[in-house]
Amino acid sequence: METTRWLASDEQRWWRAYLRGNRELDVALDRDLSREGVSLSDYELLSMLSEAEGRRLRMSALAELIVQSRSRVTHTAARLERRGWVRRTPALDDGRGVVLELTDEGLGAVERLAAAHVASVRRHLVDVLTPYQFRALGEAMEAVRDAYASDPTTPASPCEPC
Template sequence: MTGAVEPRWLDEEEQHAWRAVLRAGHLVRLAMEAALDAHDVSLGEYELMSMVSEAPGMRMRMAALAELVVQSRSRVSHTASRLERRGWVQRVPSVEDGRGVVLVLTPEGREVLEALAPVHVESVRAALLDHLTREEFLAYGELMKRVVLANRTSDEQATDAV
């Protein structure tokens, strides 16, 4: 095989750092999931409702929502179906073009989200923030913002803020 490029292997320090990042990410996610599981809500469901609640009019196009939560449109659609069966969201046609679908948080969904928000934020604090200084956490967020921007497609970068 000619012209093969040698992989840029991680050195020992990079490997240790990478494994810590990977493990920490898994552990933080598990902690957030466990906190919400106790209320019979998945992290994916909570995340969708939370993102929609922060959008203008508590409504967001499904395609934009999929990009925001970094999930396939199909996965977001399945999650939205579960939430819709519970009466927490509603899918409606887009008023802008009639082709797109918009996810709207219902009043019941807003009540559920308001009850779950303290549970979620406490799990985030206990799993991550309580182990870092405020400055470290904010710096970590800025670093991760660079990673997000570097790994988006050009279409996503043009349409979605970090």
């Protein structure tokens, strides 16, 4: 029988600080973008499309990229499609897939929203930390990301129901 490796007091303190800080940061970034009429999830989806080749991605690939369920991406896409910022089209390589494309109007929205988002990220994270702390945070999160990418025990799409 396996025994539990409990967190040491410092590990517990850092873990709880991470949980609280992560939640506070998400709330602050989402609140700032909501003043611009979008959510953080909306902006993340739009920005990933703006950086994709041809401003297009399969919805399944987009869901993996932004670590959201396919159904959540579908709901977000429908909301953004009503605004004229994205359009859904069938994938050319198979009839089952759907491609999400950023429209010119959507690109304009991303360009307008980017300044507000970057200012928010600076105010709530980058400027709160020293450059050393920010680099360490980035390196730590890269290690976490890479561990999930290479872990064969993790489902291929961690955000899909098992």
